[in-house]
Amino acid sequence: MTSTTKALILQPDDSRQRIIDALSRSPIEFTQHSFIDIEPISVKPETFNGYDGVIWVSKNAVRFAAHSGLSFNSATPMFAVGPTTARLAANTFGASTRCPTFKHDSESLLALPELLDVDSQQWLIVKGEKGRDLIFDTLRARGAKVDSIDVYRRVKRVLNDDRQVTQWMNTVNLIVVTSAEQLGYFLSSLPREAGSWLSRCDWIVPSERLRDLIPFVAADTITVTGSATESKMIEAIIKHG
Numbered sequence: 292m293t294s295t296t297k298a299l300i301l302q303p304d305d306s307r308q309r310i311i312d313a314l315s316r317s318p319i320e321f322t323q324h325s326f327i328d329i330e331p332i333s334v335k336p337e338t339f340n341g342y343d344g345v346i347w348v349s350k351n352a353v354r355f356a357a358h359s360g361l362s363f364n365s366a367t368p369m370f371a372v373g374p375t376t377a378r379l380a381a382n383t384f385g386a387s388t389r390c391p392t393f394k395h396d397s398e399s400l401l402a403l404p405e406l407l408d409v410d411s412q413q414w415l416i417v418k419g420e421k422g423r424d425l426i427f428d429t430l431r432a433r434g435a436k437v438d439s440i441d442v443y444r445r446v447k448r449v450l451n452d453d454r455q456v457t458q459w460m461n462t463v464n465l466i467v468v469t470s471a472e473q474l475g476y477f478l479s480s481l482p483r484e485a486g487s488w489l490s491r492c493d494w495i496v497p498s499e500r501l502r503d504l505i506p507f508v509a510a511d512t513i514t515v516t517g518s519a520t521e522s523k524m525i526e527a528i529i530k531h532g
Contacts, residue, residue, distance in 0.1 A: 294532055296531060298314075298320070299321070299324065301324055301466070301468040302470075302473065303329070310524065314525070314529075319528060319532070326447060326448050327447065328446050329351055330443060331443050332420065332442055334359045336362075337361055339362070339363050340363075342415045343435075344405065345367055347369065348371075349422070351442075351443050352417045356417050362384070365384065365385045369389070370390065370400060372399075373395035373519065393518075394498075395519065397426050398425075410434030413436045414430055415437075416437065416440075419441060419444060422445075427439055449480075456485070465492060465528070465531060466489075466495075467494075467527075468494070468501070470501070471500070493531065494513045495531065497524070498515060501515075514527050514531065
């Protein structure tokens with residue numbers, strides 16, 4: 292079976308291998324790139340007690356928290372946006388970690404029963420710099436006292452080779468992007484004449500929020516997976532064919 296799809300997958304470096312393994316067994320041609328580098332933020336080792344819940348916003352939050360020597364009471368309920376982060380947090384800190392079942396985004400996390408009735412509770416969000424303000428703001432609006440700690444930052448990776456963009460424009464007809472930051476840095480790296488190419492491509496994104504950041508293409512050319520997990524993105528790419 293042959294495929295006419297040539298996919299450009301914009302995602303973090305640490306998510307590549309599973310997608311590479313899956314798509315390498317399919318007829319789909321693909322290339323991958325990240326416009327984001329991850330840098331640690333220096334924080335002092337500390338043990339966090341007295342919280343009614345801890346929220347992990349990403350795998351990087353878990354990794355850099357552990358690297359910085361942060362520790363948590365294993366009896367404290369933990370939550371994550373998606374299942375991969377939840378498993379990593381549970382394995383790293385030895386605490387049960389819940390996440391939404393179907394859609395893996397901030398809105399679905401905030402809809403969990405444990406996060407609805409939080410008046411007068413104390414919550415901690417472990418995240419990257421400037422990340423997930425919706426969770427912070429919503430919990431505070433529900434009456435919780437919310438602290439947050441930033442353990443990493445995302446910085447733009449400069450694309451120095453103009454030939455790379457030209458190659459994408461000449462070959463790629465499916466763009467897969469996993470975050471708003473990847474999308475923003477990607478678009479800002481393109482020449483003005485790339486607009487017609489972008490509008491001809493099909494797109495796969497994890498959320499309606501991200502879909503709404505791509506108003507320059509027809510809505511029926513954008514597939515929303517409901518999750519940025521590798522399995523959901525792989526499924527959508529293969530289904531696209």
